[in-house]
Amino acid sequence: GENVEQHPSTLSVQEGDSAVIKCTYSDSASNYFPWYKQELGKRPQLIIDIRSNVGEKKDQRIAVTLNKTAKHFSLHITETQPEDSAVYFCAAKRSGGGADGLTFGKGTHLIIQP
Amino acid sequence: GAGVSQSPSNKVTEKGKDVELRCDPISGHTALYWYRQSLGQGLEFLIYFQGNSAPDKSGLPSDRFSAERTGGSVSTLTIQRTQQEDSAVYLCASSVRVRSTDTQYFGPGTRLTVL
Numbered sequence: 649g650e651n652v653e654q655h656p657s658t659l660s661v662q663e664g665d666s667a668v669i670k671c672t673y674s675d676s677a678s679n680y681f682p683w684y685k686q687e688l689g690k691r692p693q694l695i696i697d698i699r700s701n702v703g704e705k706k707d708q709r710i711a712v713t714l715n716k717t718a719k720h721f722s723l724h725i726t727e728t729q730p731e732d733s734a735v736y737f738c739a740a741k742r743s744g745g746g747a748d749g750l751t752f753g754k755g756t757h758l759i760i761q762p
Numbered sequence: 763g764a765g766v767s768q769s770p771s772n773k774v775t776e777k778g779k780d781v782e783l784r785c786d787p788i789s790g791h792t793a794l795y796w797y798r799q800s801l802g803q804g805l806e807f808l809i810y811f812q813g814n815s816a817p818d819k820s821g822l823p824s825d826r827f828s829a830e831r832t833g834g835s836v837s838t839l840t841i842q843r844t845q846q847e848d849s850a851v852y853l854c855a856s857s858v859r860v861r862s863t864d865t866q867y868f869g870p871g872t873r874l875t876v877l
Contacts, residue, residue, distance in 0.1 A: 654804075680863040691853065691868045692805070699863050737804055741863075749795050749807030749821065750866060 650675040652740050654753025662761050667728055669756045671738035672720040678740040681714060681721045682750070687734045695736075696723070725758075733760045764788065766869035768854050774875045775844055783839045783872045787856030794837050795855040795866060796829060805853060811837060812859075844876045 651674040661667045673681075682697035698705045698712045698721065705712050709728075714721040725732055735757050739750040767786045775781050787794050792813045797805040811817050811831040822828070826844075831837040841848055851871040857864040 682865070684868075691870045694865055694867070697863075697865065739805075749797070749810055750805070751807065752797075752804035754804040755802075 650678060650740055650742060650751040652738060652751050652753045654738050654756060656756060657754065658757045658759070660759040660761055661728055663728055663730060665728055667723075667725045667732070667758055669723045669736055669738070669758070670720060671722070671740075671753050672718075673740040673751075674719065675740070675742055676716075676719065677742040678751075680741040681712070682739050682741075683712060683723050684737045684739065684752075685734045686737065686755075692737060728758075728760050730760050730762060733758060766854055766856050766867055768852075768869040768872050770872060771870065772873045772875075774877065776877050777846060778843055780840065780842045781844055781874065783841075783852050783874070785837045785839070785854030785856075785869060787835065787837070787854070788867060791856035791858055791867075792834065793857045793859055793864065793866075794831060795857075796837070796839050797853045797855065797868075798823075799851045799853055799871070801850070808839070841874075844874075846876050849874055849876045 654671045679700035684692035685695045686692045696710050698714050709726045711724040735755045737755045738753045741750050769784045794811045796808040799805045809817050809829050814834045826842045829839045851873050853871045854869040855866040857866045
């Protein structure tokens with residue numbers, strides 16, 4: 649089955665700086681890669697996603713890049729703000745329906761230092 | 763509109779007891795997923811439903827776990843003879859369809875503690 653590795657497990661950046669979180673996946677059949685943000689005690693919330701027919705997607709301060717050949721994708725947050733502090737999860741899903749669910753990375757705890 | 767809801771929000775039980783966790787998906791969503799999140803870990807996929815179809819149970823961690831979905835809407839996850847390692851947050855998600863690229867929206871979860 650699919651295996652998703654996520655790095656780093658903890659990332660501390662100064663407010664205003666950029667943050668990058670990287671994930672690799674193993675199943676070349678995966679074609680959907682969402683990123684979820686989870687604040688303490690809250691539900692995971694989708695912040696951005698990318699499909700395998702696209703190499704990059706941007707939404708204001710957040711961008712995701714995908715390299716299908718290398719099987720890795722990254723989340724980029726620019727001009728970080730205190731409210732960006734949370735745990736971020738990458739995930740991958742293969743084509744062919746829902747039977748496999750989403751396979752998640754173990755998460756990155758992003759800390760924005762004031 | 764209303765999002766995915768789950769009940770109870772917290773459940774404390776004794777080892778060996780059975781528990782039932784409930785999920786109400788977003789209205790009109792035909793696909794429903796259950797995940798488990800252990801402390802400090804990512805989310806582990808357990809099972810999914812597409813409409814009223816029988817689910818694929820291969821992702822469930824043991825035969826003590828079962829799930830059903832009545833009328834293509836509400837789902838119940840049942841854990842029999844609970845063990846301490848079952849302690850986790852159980853999250854439900856729904857999507858419009860079961861296509862791989864459909865966004866999954868998560869509920870708030872049920873925190874299960876097995877003493």
